[in-house]
Amino acid sequence: MTRKQISLVEDVRTPEEKLSQLLPVYEANKSEMDSYKKLVDKDNKEIKTIMLGAELGEFIVDDIKASCSVSEREDFIEEALIAKLKEMKIRGIVKKKDYVDMDALENAIYSGKIDAALLADCQTKKEVVTLRVSKVKK
Numbered sequence: 001m002t003r004k005q006i007s008l009v010e011d012v013r014t015p016e017e018k019l020s021q022l023l024p025v026y027e028a029n030k031s032e033m034d035s036y037k038k039l040v041d042k043d044n045k046e047i048k049t050i051m052l053g054a055e056l057g058e059f060i061v062d063d064i065k066a067s068c069s070v071s072e073r074e075d076f077i078e079e080a081l082i083a084k085l086k087e088m089k090i091r092g093i094v095k096k097k098d099y100v101d102m103d104a105l106e107n108a109i110y111s112g113k114i115d116a117a118l119l120a121d122c123q124t125k126k127e128v129v130t131l132r133v134s135k136v137k138k
Contacts, residue, residue: 048129063136071130074123076100081122090114 013021051059051068058067078100085094085105090113093104108114 044131048131051131052129060136063138065136067132069130070127072125073128074125076119077122077124081105081119084119084122088114088118 047066048068051057051066052070057069058065060066081100082094082098085100090108093101093108095101105114109116
């Protein structure tokens with residue numbers, strides 16, 4: 001491994017000298033990190049695919065435990081939400097720039113000024129697959 005740390009304490013070198021020494025080390029470390037990230041991301045995707053395909057929520061090998069779950073996240077389709085809120089003539093939520101003040105919307109829903117069910121067609125849902133790998137506690 002090419003990892004090397006440079007101490008900058010009481011350094012009397014010029015910024016250019018410091019950068020001349022630090023940048024090549026940084027570039028090598030960053031390149032190495034990026035290559036590991038690509039490997040980890042590829043393995044992560046394959047593990048998720050295998051676990052989902054085999055309907056395995058959890059798998060343990062030696063002292064390593066993997067759990068894979070699918071969750072659904074909801075988000076608003078902002079253009080549709082703006083149009084709906086304008087149609088409902090609710091003041092103070094759609095701002096001049098035509099964006100939704102999510103805090104105001106949340107407060108209006110919470111206080112009963114807006115029925116959240118009426119906004120359902122302004123939402124999207126997406127599935128997010130999460131993989132957690134940890135050591136098994138003994």
